[in-house]
Amino acid sequence: MCPHALIPYKIVNPKTRLSCMLNQEEREAFARAMLEDVIFAVKDANCSPVVVSTELFDSEDIQITISDADLNQTLNSLLPQSVGAIMIIMADLPLANAQAIKRVISTTSDVAIVPGRGGGSNVIFIKEPQRFHVDYYDTSFLKHKKIAEDAGLSCEVIDSFRLHTDIDEKEDLVELLIHGTGRSRAYLEDLGFVLSVEKGRVGVKRREKNSVVV
């Protein structure tokens, strides 16, 4: 089995909630590094990545370029055209690895969902995409479980913190610096990001350029 993995990806001015730590150029490079990490994991799990974006970008991977930036509308126009099972996986999951993705696609249910922190749907795997539609934003995890139920499709919730951890805010960078192994972690470290512990709580800080580490 070699399901296609649709990866929605925002090229311009992504991850605005990280603006406190990264300027726009850095956020764009960081988002690209996270995408590369996701693509690596997807391929490592023997799936075929298909990047879905509003703009073309330099890459050897398959891209679908869309005019409509509405995520739900876009994906819901693609699902009925699919031949075979489809996975939809977000581009901001740099802790993704093949082992976690294989747990998703080896589900015995009709649909498998990995919830994101805060009620999102970080990964959805659908064996018969014609019978499903997506409804992202807000508590989409609960909505997608309901959509599966209403369509008479069995649904498994996959228990993975690696796929649960989407990188949106400063606090999320802690997880990447602890558990990441790919390009996006390396990019953060190149920028000078390190773990810091203050009052018993673990955070991140960015060292100033040219500062000397003793």
Added chain:
Amino acid sequence: MCPHALIPYKIVNPKTRLSCMLNQEEREAFARAMLEDVIFAVKDANCSPVVVSTELFDSEDIQITISDADLNQTLNSLLPQSVGAIMIIMADLPLANAQAIKRVISTTSDVAIVPGRGGGSNVIFIKEPQRFHVDYYDTSFLKHKKIAEDAGLSCEVIDSFRLHTDIDEKEDLVELLIHGTGRSRAYLEDLGFVLSVEKGRVGVKRREKNSVVV
């Protein structure tokens, strides 16, 4: 196999970071409800819960009462006495279920760790406790991996968001209201807690008592 599961538990004034939403009495009842959820999951996975606390409390479960509140010192005095494998599981993991715990104790490695959010060690399973010691606080996950390595013990990191999600802050309550199925979720709902969506972000709010829900 029926390993003992040590569950450190703070009875008086726990979970102070939830003080913005819960008074002390409520926090104590909430912590107790979370403990009950963890004990349920531990038993459901055929493990034997042993609550480790500085004070006795009303319960049918086995308790070890200790005079010293220092978590590391306490656990490190217990580990060498253990006959057989030991699990240490935190009391604030109300999303724990038998399936996740079974993945931990069925490891083929000498040690298995489930990292908590922010570098903690939410669950540690040790086949030969005499060869290991704990060092909680700060980025204990990294410290525990190093302790295993230094002792020549193989270590598996278990990928579970249910055991990764410790409940410390207001934002964590979102996870409990979405994914919880036990007493602590019911307790929160009894207090009037509901999910709320503001500006596309999912949070929680507490309804005022006697307010009428239309």
